Amino acid sequence: MSITLYLPKDAASLALGADRVARALTRAAQARGLDVELVRTGSRGMLWLEPLLEVATPEGRIAYGPVRPGDIESLLDAGLAEGGAHRLRIGRPEEHPYLARQQRLTFGRCGIIDPASVEDYRAHGGYRGLEAALAAGPAGTVEAVKASGLRGRGGAGFPTGIKWNTVMLAQAPQKYVVCNADEGDSGTFADRMLMEGDPLTLIEGMTIAAVAVGATRGYIYCRSEYPHAFAALETAIAAAERAGFLGADVMGSGRAFHLEVRLGAGAYICGEETSLLESLEGKRGIVRAKPPIPALKGLFGQPTLVNNVLSFAAVPWILEHGGPAYAAYGMGRSLGTLPIQLAGNVKRGGLIETAFGLSLREVIEDFGGGTGSGRPLRAVQVGGPLGAYFPDTLLDTPLDYEAFAAKKGLLGHGGIVVFDDTVDLARQARFAFEFCAAESCGKCTPCRIGAVRGMETIDKVLAGESPRENLALVTDLCEVMTDGSLCAMGGLTPVPVMSALTHFPEDFSGRGAKLPLAAE
Amino acid sequence: MPSHEHARGASREPWDAGRAAGIIAEHAHREGATLPILHALQETFGYVDGEAVPLIADALNLSRAEIHGCLTFYHDFRAEPAGRHTVKLCRAEACQAVGADALHEDVLRRYDVAWHGTTRDGRVTVEPVFCLGLCACGPAALVDGEPVGRLDLDTLADALTERAA
Numbered sequence: 001m002s003i004t005l006y007l008p009k010d011a012a013s014l015a016l017g018a019d020r021v022a023r024a025l026t027r028a029a030q031a032r033g034l035d036v037e038l039v040r041t042g043s044r045g046m047l048w049l050e051p052l053l054e055v056a057t058p059e060g061r062i063a064y065g066p067v068r069p070g071d072i073e074s075l076l077d078a079g080l081a082e083g084g085a086h087r088l089r090i091g092r093p094e095e096h097p098y099l100a101r102q103q104r105l106t107f108g109r110c111g112i113i114d115p116a117s118v119e120d121y122r123a124h125g126g127y128r129g130l131e132a133a134l135a136a137g138p139a140g141t142v143e144a145v146k147a148s149g150l151r152g153r154g155g156a157g158f159p160t161g162i163k164w165n166t167v168m169l170a171q172a173p174q175k176y177v178v179c180n181a182d183e184g185d186s187g188t189f190a191d192r193m194l195m196e197g198d199p200l201t202l203i204e205g206m207t208i209a210a211v212a213v214g215a216t217r218g219y220i221y222c223r224s225e226y227p228h229a230f231a232a233l234e235t236a237i238a239a240a241e242r243a244g245f246l247g248a249d250v251m252g253s254g255r256a257f258h259l260e261v262r263l264g265a266g267a268y269i270c271g272e273e274t275s276l277l278e279s280l281e282g283k284r285g286i287v288r289a290k291p292p293i294p295a296l297k298g299l300f301g302q303p304t305l306v307n308n309v310l311s312f313a314a315v316p317w318i319l320e321h322g323g324p325a326y327a328a329y330g331m332g333r334s335l336g337t338l339p340i341q342l343a344g345n346v347k348r349g350g351l352i353e354t355a356f357g358l359s360l361r362e363v364i365e366d367f368g369g370g371t372g373s374g375r376p377l378r379a380v381q382v383g384g385p386l387g388a389y390f391p392d393t394l395l396d397t398p399l400d401y402e403a404f405a406a407k408k409g410l411l412g413h414g415g416i417v418v419f420d421d422t423v424d425l426a427r428q429a430r431f432a433f434e435f436c437a438a439e440s441c442g443k444c445t446p447c448r449i450g451a452v453r454g455m456e457t458i459d460k461v462l463a464g465e466s467p468r469e470n471l472a473l474v475t476d477l478c479e480v481m482t483d484g485s486l487c488a489m490g491g492l493t494p495v496p497v498m499s500a501l502t503h504f505p506e507d508f509s510g511r512g513a514k515l516p517l518a519a520e
Numbered sequence: 521m522p523s524h525e526h527a528r529g530a531s532r533e534p535w536d537a538g539r540a541a542g543i544i545a546e547h548a549h550r551e552g553a554t555l556p557i558l559h560a561l562q563e564t565f566g567y568v569d570g571e572a573v574p575l576i577a578d579a580l581n582l583s584r585a586e587i588h589g590c591l592t593f594y595h596d597f598r599a600e601p602a603g604r605h606t607v608k609l610c611r612a613e614a615c616q617a618v619g620a621d622a623l624h625e626d627v628l629r630r631y632d633v634a635w636h637g638t639t640r641d642g643r644v645t646v647e648p649v650f651c652l653g654l655c656a657c658g659p660a661a662l663v664d665g666e667p668v669g670r671l672d673l674d675t676l677a678d679a680l681t682e683r684a685a
Contacts, residue, residue, distance in 0.1 A: 011652070011654060011667045012653075012654050012656070012657055012667070012669065014667050015654050015657055015660060015667035015668055015669030015670075016657055016669050016670070047656040047657055048656070050657070183651075183653060184650065184651055185651065186612030186613040186614045186615075186650065186651045186655060187612075187613060187614045188651075188653070188655070189653035189654065189655055189656070191653075192653035224559075224596050225608075225649055225651065225652050225653070225662075226652075226653060227662075227665050228667070229653075262552075262555065262556070263555065263556075263559055264555075264594075264596075265555055265558070265559070265594030265595070265596040265597060266594055266595035266596040266649070267593065267594050267595060268650060279552075279555065280552050281551075281552040282552035282553055282554030282555060282580070282590070283552075283554070283586065283589075283590065284589045284590055284593035284594075285593065285594070300551070341655065341656070342656065343614040343617075343655030343656045343658075344613070344614040344617035344618065344655065344656075344658075345617040346656070349655070349656025349657070350656055372618065381613055385612065385613060385650075415614075415655070417613050417614045417617055417655065418617060419617045420617075423617070428613070428616075431613070431616070435650065438650075439650070
């Protein structure tokens with residue numbers, strides 16, 4: 001009898017030893033003469049349980065985790081093939097409270113299917129969105145995206161349907177669809193998980209976009225820090241081409257869409273869309289002034305639709321089920337679901353896709369189980385390196401674009417990084433400047449010079465040198481950077497700095513050079 | 521498995537201008553070919569030799585300044601070969617939250633190397649990286665392109681041994 005087992009091969013599972021588990025499993029199965037089919041999937045996103053091994057049984061899949069290579073013999077002894085009892089058995093994964101409480105629209109297939117298989121993708125509802133889009137036509141497709149209320153998931157939150165409409169109406173011999181897969185924000189990994197675990201959802205979303213706006217060429221700009229995502233995308237694009245879902249005649253529609261994945265080269269600024277376009281054109285990633293907006297004058301000067309991975313990936317579900325069905329999730333003007341990434345010092349980190357509106361506390365305490373170290377939580381950074389540090393008293397803020405803006409924070413790409421009480425917020429504020437200095441493209445002065453001066457001034461504060469005067473200088477500098485920078489890099493670096501200063505002033509009291517502030 | 525520059529240093533070819541010209545010609549027809557060319561050269565030779573700059577500029581009809589600008593703007597591209605193994609340590613916030621800063625000090629001391637530096641025996645180059653998307657299982661690293669989570673000195677040494685095998 002053949003046993004079908006599932007084991008993730010996304011970068012996080014590999015980082016936790018999934019390949020070693022696979023080798024141990026293959027060896028043990030051979031020794032016992034078992035006929036095992038091992039399907040390598042993406043991750044379900046319960047990262048403290050990785051590597052999570054699942055077995056197909058008549059009652060559905062049964063999961064075990066976290067599995068170490070040394071557990072394989074005892075798992076087989078316990079009747080792994082039938083889903084037998086074992087101390088690592090967690091039962092049906094979809095019934096695990098962490099997953100049962102989620103609304104997985106975008107990540108519905110991630111961790112379940114073979115990411116390289118178009119057949120598996122279709123068997124799980126794949127390409128129904130593209131079918132619907134081809135039937136609805138460009139205007140009908142854009143209408144559905146507008147009705148969904150989808151806002152750009154990369155961080156800016158711009159209404160996706162309006163952007164699509166602008167590119168659709170633009171007249172040009174060549175239009176482009178570009179996916180921003182330069183997920184550089186610390187604490188975020190949803191793009192990576194999707195690209196590695198269900199890349200065809202992104203590819204389908206981009207194909208729908210191309211058909212809607214009239215683009216025949218597309219690029220995915222994937223950061224080089226994600227070699228496994230890059231490889232998974234190349235494999236999936238080739239598979240989609242072979243199956244007729246990409247290329248000269250998409251699904252027999254007579255429309256062409258050629259998609260290529262390009263590799264970034266380690267510049268955080270290339271996550272900014274105009275800098276990304278410069279990089280795709282083969283230049284330094286220097287930010288462009290807007291206007292003109294990329295929707296009208298983007299890649300090689302042509303109308304270009306630039307969206308984040310998660311924005312494109314939300315689209316197949318929206319087209320299949322209709323815009324209003326998506327808009328039924330969420331709150332206020334934040335509609336649909338947000339893939340939240342819970343990370344840092346937390347007991348149960350992972351991917352949590354739910355409707356907008358959960359509070360930070362619900363996410364960190366109910367899903368996350370508090371800090372990983374067991375020490376009291378002191379600060380939470382939401383939205384990447386340009387996001388605010390919130391103290392415990394702000395944990396009841398709901399995850400909603402406007403609610404975060406009202407607290408001088410930002411939701412960004414939905415990453416939440418938890419810190420325990422050992423964190424030093426003055427050091428974190430200094431790091432925000434240091435990061436900006438390292439990653440600034442250098443085009444505008446407030447960002448290029450401001451970041452360096454900010455770092456130096458915080459060093460003076462920490463050395464006890466006129467702390468009050470120097471903190472006033474930092475505050476003033478932050479105002480200049482906010483108002484005078486060309487893009488979000490310089491414009492938002494003050495967010496982590498000022499939130500640290502506002503909510504944790506006690507950390508800036510000039511204790512002398514207590515901490516080694518290692519500069520790069 | 522990763523097909524680009526993270527692959528093992530030991531398999532690199534020595535710099536060869538003729539071979540480089542061939543690689544450049546393979547990619548020159550692509551839209552915005554500069555980055556794909558630089559990646560391909562680095563994958564082959566382990567770094568991008570200064571001699572490549574005029575070759576690329578000629579092939580793409582760009583100025584040498586434009587190619588030099590690209591080569592030096594992006595953190596990934598190296599002007600000289602790295603050690604036999606490359607360790608990229610994540611210095612971003614999620615890893616900081618689980619003690620990465622202290623760990624990195626230990627790593628640099630243990631291997632007697634500075635950021636971007638190579639151990640004296642040429643075995644290991646240590647580089648900083650800002651986020652590997654392994655933020656719920658940090659401290660994180662890429663060792664020759666292979667991810668390692670919950671990193672400490674022992675798991676790093678194990679990963680290096682495994683890569684050398």
